[in-house]
Amino acid sequence: MQTEKIVDYIVNWLKDYAINAKVNGFVVGVSGGIDSAVTSTLCAHTGLEVLTVEMPIHQAPSHVTRAQEHMQQLSERFSNVKTTRADLTPVFEAFKTEVDLEGEETTVNMALANTRARLRMTTLYYYAGLHKLLVAGTGNKVEDFGVGFYTKYGDGGVDLSPIADLMKSEVYNLAAFLKVPQSIQEAVPSDGLFGDARSDEDQIGASYPELEWAMTMADAGKTADDFSGREKEVFTIYKRFNMANKHKMEPIPICIIPKNLK
Template sequence: MNTPKVANHIVNWLKDYAVNAKVKGFVVGVSGGIDSAVTSTLCAKTGLPTLCVEMPIHQAQSQVNRAQEHIAQLKNRFKNVSDTRVDLTSTFEDFIKSVPAVETSPQNDLALANTRARLRMTTLYYFAGLQALLVAGTGNKVEDFGVGFYTKYGDGGVDLSPIADLVKSEVFQLGAYLEVPESIQKAQPTDGLFGDSRTDEDQIGASYDELEWAMQMQDAGKTANDFSGREQEVYKIYTRLNTINQHKMIPIPVCEIPKELK
């Protein structure tokens, strides 16, 4: 990948989109991970107002520290960057108290994790509406179009996706080129939605390098029977997630009414 040219292409694409949409700039949720760090840096490089929003909900201190380090670095490098912090922990707890109590289970834990993501999406659109900004998505290609590792109408609810055509390894390359803090470049990817130390790999069962390989193999028309051992296991993980999460990746189904019924 020609990293400098890719970065320049995305920056120009962002700026052109914002100008044509007649908005002032961008708002980005900053989590302390590589995807949001790269996205917010690319937005900052447009020269347009870029608002970085930190939205902790029972967040691990290491994630908070990385997010704050990145925001401080961005503000020092770019005069068009501002930030705000909205602690959504009490909002999340109030929500839990307002809905019927449920027993602890993986399914219920996932529902609450997705609720965190949707509270953050609502917060980003609040600031976008106040300041005439676009919500910039932070999803990469493997997450958005491979395994669907994001929350529908949560971190998947955005106005535009600047890095969604880049796989994770390419995002890391951009991160190094854009001088994202080293602590973020070295951190294990995590969605931070469960209030513990679990990583994306812990949840998915495969690393991003493995998922990128599986994505390439699927594009090449391979099947699980073409592999054995760990490769077959990874390929099955990828294809299972790709199948069950198609509802996130395709347009919302519309019930079309036959003309003779109207």
């Protein structure tokens, strides 16, 4: 992997896109995770205006600490980076008082978790409109096009996706090159949508290295019958998420009316 050349390519791509769109730069939601840290650092390297936003909602203290460490480091390294914080916990709690919370507990909790992501998306677009910025997505290739591990119109609601063609392992390579804080590089991946310590692997049932392998095998035309043991289990997990989340990864279906009916 030609890490330095990839970094240069993404930075130039970001800069060209922003200039052609006639905007001032980018806004990035910072979570304390590897993907948002790499994305915001890449945006910072463009020299354009970058606003990083921390948006806690009952967030685990470790996530808050890492996010703040990264934002401080980035603003010290790059004069074009500004930071802000929007505590969305009161907004989230107010939302819960106005909706029906009856139903199966797991279903309600998942709906509320997705609501957190959508509140953050709304916040990022508020700042984007305020400062004439683009919302930079932080999803990697496995999440965005493999298992669909993101919220539709939440963290999936962005203007452009600079790292969506990179596997998670490749994002880690960029993180080391870009000098992302070590605490973030070593942290266990977690979406932080439930306010507890559960990791992405806890939710999915497979690690990112395993999912990368499964995605590669699926793209090569393999099926579950080609494997056994843990490999078969991981491949089955990958295919289950991939099929269930197609509605996120494919264009919104449009009902095309036949011309003879118009």
